[in-house]
Each structure stands twice: as C-alpha cells, then as structure tokens.
Amino acid sequence: MTMKWRGWALATSVLAISAMAQAAPPTAAMLSNACAGCHGTNGGSAGPSMPSLAGQSKEAIVDAMKKFKSGARPATVMGRLAKGFSDADFVAMGEYFSKQKLHATNQTLDAAKIAKGASLQEANCGRCHIEDGKEGKDDTPAMASQWLPYLQIQMADYLSGKRKMPEKMEEKVKPMSKQDLDALLHFYASVK
Amino acid sequence: MTLDRRNFIKLLGGASSLALAACAGTGGSLSGPTGGRRVVVVGGGYGGTIAAKYIRMMDSSIEVVLIERNDHFVSCPFSNLYIGGLMKDLSPLTIKYDKLTANHGVKVLQAEVTGIDAAKKVVMTSSGEVTYDRLVLSPGIDFRTEEIKGYDAKSTPETIPHAWKAGPQTVLLRKQLEAMPAGGTVVLSIPLAPFRCPPGPYERTSMIAMFLKQHKPKSKIIVLDANPDIVSKAGLFKKGWKKHYEGIIDYRPAKKVTEVNAGNKTVVIEGIEDVKGDVINLIPPQRAGQIAVAAGLVGPDKNWCPVNPTTFESTIHKGIHVIGDACVAGAMPKSGYSANSEAKACATNIVNTMNGKELIDFSGINTCYSFISAREAVEVTGVYSVDKAKNAIIAVPGSVGVSPDLSEIEAIYAESWLKNILTEMST
C-alpha cells in the first residue's frame, strides 16, 4: 500500500459506509446462529448441561428468554445475554429454533427408571407435557431427548426454590419422591 | 505452479464421493478458473472451520476450500486446564476436519499459505496456487518477538514456552512444570493488551498456582504483567487467588518484560530489573497471523486488520475477509466464541453477496469461561451489534458482565461450552 494514512482512512470509510447503508437488520438466522456456539449447530446441543433448542416451541423460548431477562428464572450467562435482545428478537429466535428438527441425544440411561418414569408421566405430567414431552401446552417446554444432566440441574433449581414452578407443576411434583422425579427425567431424556 | 497429484490426493483424503464429485466439477484443479463460486478459507481454527461449514450449510452450490497447515487443530480454550494437570493429554481439545468434508463437502487442503495476490485473487501455498472469488482469513495471531531483546523466534520458545498456541508448546510448559524442583519459581510474563484471550493469562496463573499447590510445595509463581491491572474479570481472579493461592501467586502489575536471556532463565523488565525463574512462560506481544501481515491487511497500527463490521471484508483489500483474533472487531474481545460469531456473520454476507442478496447486519455473542480452581469457574458474556453512526461493533448496553462469584455450576457449563463449540467446528 502506498496510499497515505489519511487518504486510506477516507477511502475505506467511504467504502465501508456505502456497504453499511445497504445492510438489513439481523435476521432470525443471524440472531440464532450466535447461540449455536453453546447450544449446538441449529440448536442441537452436544454438551450435557446445555439444553437443545431444536424443536423447542416458540412460546417456551420466548417465555424462557423473558424470564431470564427479568431475573425471574435463575441463570448464569443467560440473564445477561437476554438483556442484549428485544422481545421481537426473542420471537424471531423462538420461531427459528422451533423449526429445527428435534435433536436426538446419545446418552446412557437406566431402562428401569425410564419404564417407571413413563407411567408417572402418563398420570401426572402428560396434560401439559404432551406427546411424551415432545411438545408442550402453551409455553410449557418440550422435554423429549433433552440431556439428563440439564434436566437434573433444572429440577434441582425447582426443588431448592431458585426457579419457581408453575402452580400445576408444583401440585404434581410436591408429593413425588426424589426417585420418582429422577425416573421422570430419565423418561423424558429417552424420548426420541 | 499447480496442485500436484500427491497433494490432490491428500486433499481428497477421507473425502466422501460428494467432495469427489464437486472436485470433478471444477476439473479437480484448484489453480485454474474458479467458476465464480469458490470461497477459500485460510485457517482451520475457531473462526475458519465455522466460516467454511456455514457457507456450505447456507448454499451448497458454493465451493469451499479450507486451507490449514496442520491435519488437526488443538484448542487453546481449556489448554490451561491441561497445564494445571486436570487433563491427561490434549485429546479432548483436538479436532480433525474429516467430518466437515463428509457432512458438508468442505474441501480441506493441508498446506501452508505463503502469500496472497489480492489483485489476481490467488493464494500461494506450499502445495501450489489456489484461486478464489472470495477469501476468508482466520489465521489467529503471531508474535511481535522483535520487541523483546534476545528473543529468537525459533529457538527461544524451545526453552521458554509461550504456550499461546495450543499443541507442542502447551505440552512443553507442562513438562517443565513437572520437572521443576519443589520450592522453585515460575515466572509468567503478560504483554500489553490487546492480546488473544484477555482473561487467558490470569486463568493460566490460576492453573499453574493450583499445580504448584498440589505438586510442588513451597513453590511460587511471579506474574509480571505489562498492564496496570488484571485485564479481565479482575475482581473475580483476585478473590479466587486470595481464596486458594495466598502466598503462591506474586502478582506484579505494570512490569513490562523487554528482554529475555534463555541461557540463564532470566527476563528483564524495562531494561533494568532482572527476574529469574526455574520455569519461564513468556507470552510475547501479539499481532495478526503473519500471512495477514504479509498480505498488507494490517491497519496503521501495523498489528491488526481493520474490517467492515457487517461483512468483515478488509477495508484495505476488497474480496478478502478477516475474522477472529486477526481482525479489529470493535468491542468484541479476541476470543474463540467471538471468532465463532464473526465467522457466521461473515459467511452469511459472503453467501448473500455471491447471490446478489442484501447484506445483513452483524449480531454476535461472546461467552468465555475461566477456571480458577479444579472445580470453580467464572465467565464473561456479552451481546454485540453494529453501531451505524460509529461504523463499528459495539456491546449492546446491559448485556456485558461477569459472574457474580466463583462457582461450580459455571465450571459444569464451561465443559458443555467446550463440547458444543468443538462439535460445531468439527461436524
């Protein structure tokens, strides 16, 4: 480069601005791709403590992000990250991930617990966690094929009171033993 | 020079029939005409792998050639844990490229890139010339060794490791720590910011201190920091050091190492104060990877590559995009997660440009964990976007911050961070 710094700066800023003027605001894909570093490509998580977002419902994602933002749901990074986005961004990301194929996780689970969990789920949770947890009523999150460690961390937060259970969930969860709950989580993690 | 047969086969090594077919489509030659749809990506690390993969995911009619000097990549993130003795070997940090070829049809060429002709749109490599329509550079960093008297770029790191590129250097530093007698002194020298991974040197300090506490009684680590204070997560590191490593870490701010004597294991601060160590971990000041410097892509600071904040296209040479540590990404720190986000935005806008579609503004995230003890970690996160008036990447107000405290849960999340980001890069 032989151009002097001044001329260089001038030339480049003009170039850059003309490129910028054309740019459209971030799309749903642009917003969502940034999440994939932690939640996996297209929202299919490979890390046992991070939830998959693929196949999650739009409503559940929007609800989760709003609660992260307000602090209603306990978090480490998610509280701060949620503050970086608008409600419209949440909807865009929610829509994007809801359209991705459910990500089947490959994890070792206990068959006896899965069987026990299946009958418990049927009797207790199936009205909101519909289709064996593949879907959720309203903003109830889909549970199917999530990582067991992720589900266990969430349940621990519920039981300690850090995360507030919806009323209907509390009614069902309270009478259950630790073993029952563990079996339930095994069941949901096993659903493909 | 054209690609010779042996390297052509190497290029296809482990490739699926898909890649073969794609190669046949271009006559198998990377040095000839591109057909107008070829993106060459240099550097198979945190930025380059993601750019290559996402371009193919977004538009499989674009040919992508990823050029990397090694046949594998070792992650710097978590390499401090290996140095601290928390990992047996580097295999959990090592990725290969075969699945990028099998799953996405990325052509991988193992070669050293030696030069770039921006006018002719040609990349010179140790295996011949490769032509491109658009070029993405994610070469990471190289060292400004000339700023340290007595530092020989080749021989000095063989006894005084930097371990700031993961691999043999990381192993060497751990071996030196293991071989050090109890009661010994480790010296860690930190350059002036900006450098790769702002919290990295302080995580390194923590992990070395942990190692000394466990395995080398009465040893200590002297930290010579050229900066006036800890550059990132300062409060958390200070708290963690007090909690775990009182009497082991001797942190000295504003101590800039200007000279090294490999023979008697001494560093010199500002030409006057000698500090001796049994093990010296000297992290030299940094700049963009050498290939970016050679191609004339660095700005007036002569160190880092200025880019358009939407496209990551160089403001110096058109058709060349620079991402990751090598570029100036405004408020974004030089981290692996930043490189990942930048790569995706760059890929989006390359695909859109090649397809005559509108450009999309950048939105990105940084999340970077640091371990302080074997089970406790801290993190810094932020959301980043483009400020049109400033024509630069800025942090979205309110989104940037650090952990409230050291915690075990952050360490658990950190491990999944690593698993996910390395899986993204390699599958």
Ligand SMILES: Cc1cc2nc3c(=O)[nH]c(=O)nc-3n(C[C@H](O)[C@H](O)[C@H](O)COP(=O)(O)OP(=O)(O)OC[C@H]3O[C@@H](n4cnc5c(N)ncnc54)[C@H](O)[C@@H]3O)c2cc1C
């Ligand atoms: C100790 C340490 C800890 C860190 N911890 C974290 C962390 O916890 N989280 C985080 O987000 N970041 C962390 N980082 C930072 C992270 O490693 C970098 O920001 C990231 O690697 C940058 O990506 P990149 O693509 O720019 O470069 P790299 O990932 O280094 O990739 C560059 C690639 O280009 C290749 N290359 C370069 N030149 C050529 C050439 N001429 N020809 C062929 N190939 C070439 C190299 O071989 C390399 O594979 C850490 C860094 C260090 C040193």
